[in-house]
Amino acid sequence: MNAVVILLLAALLGCGPATAQALRLPAPPAARFDPVPDTLLPLDAALRDDAGRHVKLATLFDRPVVLVPGYYTCPNLCSTLFEGVLQALALSGLGAGDYRLVGLSVDPRDGAAAAATRKRVYAALLPGGAADLTLLTGDAATLARLELALGYRAVPDAATGQLAHAAGFVVVATDGRIARAFSGVRFDPAGLRAAVKAAARAEPAPSFGQQVLLLCAHYAPTSGLHTGAALAGVRAGVLLLPLLFVCWLWRRRGGRP
Incomplete structure (x- = not known):
């Protein structure tokens, strides 16, 4: 037994620099999504809705907000993410008026026309329809403030012109503070329901030990593949x-x- 273990260890440890290099993971991508619970969003942020109207972020918080960052012309991850949120909401048992679903484009090139096109598709899948859905756009400076508060960073890809970004969303309480964050593209409806209900009561955000985080090691956001x-x-x-x-x-x- 002793000899077998020594031989196996020698085979693994003595394979040379090439094998050791192959086993090392690359640095994580610059795109990130790591919101901090209880962070206050910039409620004075001036944006535009899907009809092209000026809107202050604060006016959307008459109820808990499910806020989904991404961008409307994304050919890969964003539609999958938004559809995952819509599916979880549909199965959560939450009713019309219990929350507001808000999409936030982090690409300043997106305008009201792109937002309106997406809204027509998404509203048909939402229990409350268009009344519970708002898709926002903004200028680069305003979006930078919001991304900073969300712990979100999208990185332009020079080869494709697309934005590399992570997948996830936050539930925000009526006072504009982040109540809960979800990562990934498929979500537990019961967990989402509990987060929205807690946000409506302005309960403290759950501790790290109370949350199960969906971590995706070295995800390639522009291709949608590991x-x-x-x-x-x-x-x-x-x-x-x-x-x-x-x-x-x-x-x-x-x-x-």
């Missing part, structure tokens, strides 16, 4: 775990086979 290096890292972990277990068991038995 990177090859991330998948290689997962496969390497699957191969190493049994070996580590065998080593632990061998040491626990005092080196006896």
Whole structure:
């Protein structure tokens, strides 16, 4: 047993720099989404709605807001994300008027026409219809303030002209503070319902230990796929775990086979 373990470890550790380099994951992308609960959004932010009207962010908080950042001309992740939110809301048991669903384009090139086109599609899938849905656009300076408050960053891709960005949304209480954040593209309807109800009562945000975070290691936002290096890292972990277990068991038995 001792000899087998030594040989396996030697094979893994002695493969040279090339193998070690292949097992290392690349740096995470510059795009990010890490909202901080209880952060106050800039309620004085001046935006435009899907009809082209000027609107202050504060006027939308007559009820809890489900705020989904992205952009309306995105060919990849944004529609999948928004459809995931719509599906979770439809299955949550929440009724019309319990919340306001707000889309926020982080691309200053988006205008009211792009927002109106998306709204026609999304409103048909929403329990409350267009009355519960607002899609916003804004200028670069205003959007930068909102992204900072949301812990959100989208990065232009020089090759495609698209924006690389993370997938997620926040539930915001009626006082404009972030109550809960959700990451990913598919969401638990019961969890979303609880977050909206808590936001309506202005309850404190749940602690880190109370939340299950959906983490996506090295996601390629422009393509909607995981990177090859991330998948290689997962496969390497699957191969190493049994070996580590065998080593632990061998040491626990005092080196006896």
